[in-house]
Amino acid sequence: MTDNPKKLVEAALFLSQNPISSKSLAQIAGVGEKEIEKLVNELKTEYADRGVEIAQTPLGWQIHVKTELIGKVSHLSPYSDLSEGVLKTLALVVYKHPATQAYLVKMQGNKVYNYIKKLETRGMIKTVKKGRTKEVFVTQEFENYFGSTLDEIKKRVEEQITEIKSKQAKKTAQTQQKQ
Secondary structure, rough: OOOOOOHHHHHHHHHHOEEEHHHHHHHOOOOOHHHHHHHHHHHHOOOOOOEEEEEEOEEEEEEEEHHHHHHHHHOOOOOOOOOOOHHHHHHHHHHHOOOOOOHHHHHHOOOOHHHHHEEEEEEEEEEEEEEOEEEEEHHHHHHHHHHOOHHHHHHHHHHHHHHHHHHHHHHHHHHHHHH
């Protein structure tokens, strides 16, 4: 029995947490890159009436939940493909939007340069040169990934910060009372 290239493409997209390039899909399926475009388009048509879709990102092809449904199911995903440091960088960008790269470095240290590069590569942020630093903005891909608008996400981040500050204030007050 020979392997069905379309099934291999679908299986690869399903299993991968990260987007897969056409070149990689061609190697997996054992076909040319032009054939991959045809197979992916066939799969996109088959997925048209489903809750997930095949989409092209800056890094390649990916299966993900349709934008109009993500808000209802996003709580089920821990965003495991983004490290804690990357998520913190995104939270800071959202909180300050637009944030400067200098501010992000001040808050997280030099490792933020790698986080910014990773997020830019994924198309979740864009940077614009501003003097001796860069301004960092979220993109539509960021909103698609999280299934909410920037304003909705910013509101949640601000609520979390308020909650953290409140807990810290209570803890400080309790410590002072004990002394």
